[in-house]
Amino acid sequence: MVKAMDHHQAGDGGGVSLSEAEKTLDPATEREWAELRGLGHRMLDGIFDYMQGLKDTPAWREIPAETRSALGQEPVPRSGQGAEAAYESFLRDVLPYNSGNVHPRFWGWVQGGGTPLAMLSDMLASGMNPHMAGFNAAPTLVEEQVLRWMAELMGMPAGTTGLLTSGGSMANLLGLAVGRHACAGFDLREQGLRYGQPLRVYGSTETHSWLKKAMDLMGMGTAGLRVVGVDFQYRMNLSELRAAILEDRAAGYRPVCVVATAGTVNTGTTDDLEAIADLCAEEQLWFHVDGAFGALAYWSESLRPAISGMERADSLAFDLHKWGYMPFEVGAVLVRDGKKHREAFATGASYLTAMDRGPMAGGLRFAERGFELTRGFKALKVWMTLKAQGADAITQLIEQNVEQARYFASLVEASPELELAAEVPLNVVCFRYRGADDAQNQEILVRLQERGIAIPSGTTLAGRFALRVANVNHRSRREDFDVLAKAVVKIGREVMQEAAPDR
Numbered sequence: 001m002v003k004a005m006d007h008h009q010a011g012d013g014g015g016v017s018l019s020e021a022e023k024t025l026d027p028a029t030e031r032e033w034a035e036l037r038g039l040g041h042r043m044l045d046g047i048f049d050y051m052q053g054l055k056d057t058p059a060w061r062e063i064p065a066e067t068r069s070a071l072g073q074e075p076v077p078r079s080g081q082g083a084e085a086a087y088e089s090f091l092r093d094v095l096p097y098n099s100g101n102v103h104p105r106f107w108g109w110v111q112g113g114g115t116p117l118a119m120l121s122d123m124l125a126s127g128m129n130p131h132m133a134g135f136n137a138a139p140t141l142v143e144e145q146v147l148r149w150m151a152e153l154m155g156m157p158a159g160t161t162g163l164l165t166s167g168g169s170m171a172n173l174l175g176l177a178v179g180r181h182a183c184a185g186f187d188l189r190e191q192g193l194r195y196g197q198p199l200r201v202y203g204s205t206e207t208h209s210w211l212k213k214a215m216d217l218m219g220m221g222t223a224g225l226r227v228v229g230v231d232f233q234y235r236m237n238l239s240e241l242r243a244a245i246l247e248d249r250a251a252g253y254r255p256v257c258v259v260a261t262a263g264t265v266n267t268g269t270t271d272d273l274e275a276i277a278d279l280c281a282e283e284q285l286w287f288h289v290d291g292a293f294g295a296l297a298y299w300s301e302s303l304r305p306a307i308s309g310m311e312r313a314d315s316l317a318f319d320l321h322k323w324g325y326m327p328f329e330v331g332a333v334l335v336r337d338g339k340k341h342r343e344a345f346a347t348g349a350s351y352l353t354a355m356d357r358g359p360m361a362g363g364l365r366f367a368e369r370g371f372e373l374t375r376g377f378k379a380l381k382v383w384m385t386l387k388a389q390g391a392d393a394i395t396q397l398i399e400q401n402v403e404q405a406r407y408f409a410s411l412v413e414a415s416p417e418l419e420l421a422a423e424v425p426l427n428v429v430c431f432r433y434r435g436a437d438d439a440q441n442q443e444i445l446v447r448l449q450e451r452g453i454a455i456p457s458g459t460t461l462a463g464r465f466a467l468r469v470a471n472v473n474h475r476s477r478r479e480d481f482d483v484l485a486k487a488v489v490k491i492g493r494e495v496m497q498e499a500a501p502d503r
């Protein structure tokens with residue numbers, strides 16, 4: 001060890017030849033390791049304190065001007081100031097101005113809050129730093145295990161393959177890519193889109209915006225997407241879907257895929273998945289389900305009937321960083337026919353050829369199920385959470401979130417000043433301050449957020465603005481919804497009073 005220290009100091013003229021003074025980003029001496037270890041322990045304590053104290057902090061706070069410029073105008077640090085100083089900057093400038101989704105009264109935009117145990121798993125994963133293209137190593141088996149667990153929990157059959165992804169957008173994109181390749185009717189990967197008939201994909205007005213981006217990115221164009229209308233419950237209108245498919249076939253298009261949603265982002269509603277599965281089987285179309293958050297409701301026996309048919313999907317995309325409560329990022333795609341999955345992505349790059357033995361044995365199975373080559377060990381946090389806390393714990397929290405949403409809906413209905421803006425099929429509650437116009441309801445929303453009381457978000461339903469609570473928060477308690485309901489009424493009165501001060 002003394003020798004290592006000598007090497008490290010060689011650059012300062014310690015008399016050791018330069019070739020022996022090679023550098024690394026690791027601590028170089030026992031003492032440096034001890035220092036980093038000490039700092040690491042303090043970091044852990046610091047972030048645990050932060051998580052433990054969340055409920056006593058505002059749900060959000062504005063970034064002060066001096067912090068904004070400290071973070072926005074710093075030149076490239078050419079020489080380091082040391083880990084202690086960097087951590088001090090983090091504590092001062094970054095940690096206090098988090099985006100809010102970890103807070104017990106955050107219900108905006110469907111964002112999960114993470115967990116302390118999964119945070120630790122992420123740290124271990126980062127320390128191991130395995131390359132997750134595949135390889136003959138335990139982390140590969142861990143991801144495969146997680147994918148098998150997911151397939152089972154989602155009711156998908158043996159033979160299903162999958163991939164953990166950065167999130168729902170990527171998972172959906174991959175599912176659609178597999179479906180398009182499987183149903184194009186020609187070798188799309190080799191020939192490209194110019195070769196065959198123009199392809200058509202079907203979604204509804206409530207389909208999440210990933211689909212437009214994917215259509216564009218995949219070269220089918222947003223015009224290749226038929227946007228089907230919805231019924232009064234915001235479910236895809238099936239007679240309109242059927243008619244659109246017929247019309248497109250007659251006009252020389254090739255319908256390839258229907259994108260159904262389990263848990264829409266606006267209202268949490270689910271398309272009639274059984275009927276869409278039947279239609280896809282009849283018409284030989286790929287049945288893709290976007291279950292970004294809603295798919296997780298399948299884990300619950302009591303909630304499952306609302307999304308039955310999901311297990312018939314050819315491909316299913318969902319997030320674990322929303323209703324699975326995992327820290328960002330982790331989503332997943334499952335593909336019922338593993339062969340089709342691989343056919344959509346496998347390439348034969350010679351420097352990546354599989355060997356029979358050694359670290360490359362088994363090949364790069366994950367690289368052959370998606371677009372990315374180098375991937376992180378996202379599987380560990382899911383594996384460790386399920387082993388330590390169990391899938392049932394997640395399921396109970398999902399049920400708790402739905403009960404809380406119903407409870408909040410009951411508070412809205414009980415208040416003469418508030419009204420529901422849509423039905424509450426799952427964990428999403430859309431509501432308004434009665435008698436306030438769109439601008440006034442938006443003002444109520446922003447004041448709630450700016451004052452750090454709670455973070456709902458907003459949406460537009462049938463042309464009108466509504467506040468929206470999307471509850472995927474395992475830290476929320478009933479009293480948090482009491483706080484929200486009271487605050488909306490109070491701020492609503494304030495805003496109405498300002499609009500008509502004489503009343």
Ligand SMILES: *Cc1c(COP(=O)(O)O)cnc(C)c1O
Binds near residue numbers: 208263
């Ligand atoms: C969040 C969401 C997505 C996108 O998932 P990301 O993880 O944010 O990429 C897609 N569809 C629905 C219904 C969503 O709620």
